[in-house]
Amino acid sequence: MHRIYSKNCLLLKLQAMKKTLSTFFNKYPKLSVIAFALIFGFIQVAFSFCSEIICPAFNDENFDQWFPYKTGQVHIFSNGIQKDTITIADVTRSEETRRRGGYGSQSCGAYVSVNSSETGTTNYYKFSIGGNNEYYRIGLHDFSIAYLNSSDSGLITSPSPPGYNAQFKFEYPRNSYFNSMFYEKLEIISRDTMSIKSAGVYKIWLAANKGIIAYEEYPGLTRWIKQ
16 A cells, blocks of 8 residues: 655645744744644644555455456356356456545455356356455355455465354365366365255365366255366
8 A cells, every 4th residue: 555645735734834833832932842742743644634545456366366257257067967057247356546545544455256147046056256355255055155365275264253164174186187177276165064954055166267167065965067
């Protein structure tokens, strides 16, 4: 985060300060210590209100590696009998912005979101990814996991409420085959079936530069593989 200061703004502030101080010293010559404290505080406020905060655009190479989604992409999965389509409706990434500084100004927060157009009807699972510079979350129908950071290996647990991610298992196989396809980097995230109260997705497979390549439902263990 960077700050840019306006010369005209500071010049006006300093001119006003000079006039105020002249009047103050003439009236209260013995209060120089307090005056210097006020001067210091005034300068700090002047710089704050004359500053411009540059908020950087979202930029995470690891996130892009594991979720290379683009608006309009269509991803078809099959369980051997039925097909499931996930259409990427929008991919939003925060751009660089500039905002005026000052008391009460908001801090920067880069973010990203990916959403499908499906609504969660039979065999059409809603898919979403969201995150900021603190953590990411991923959802596929009723499979939802948050408080994750991205790394070269994939998604990893970041600081979260006690026990939140304890029900999930993370695996990072390298140079492995899945469905007769070779992948240099895979990640498998599965939910402890003891914590599942209703049928739905409990396991997903991610591949570097591919995104989600498969998911599995519980309790039937039906596996859907990307075509």
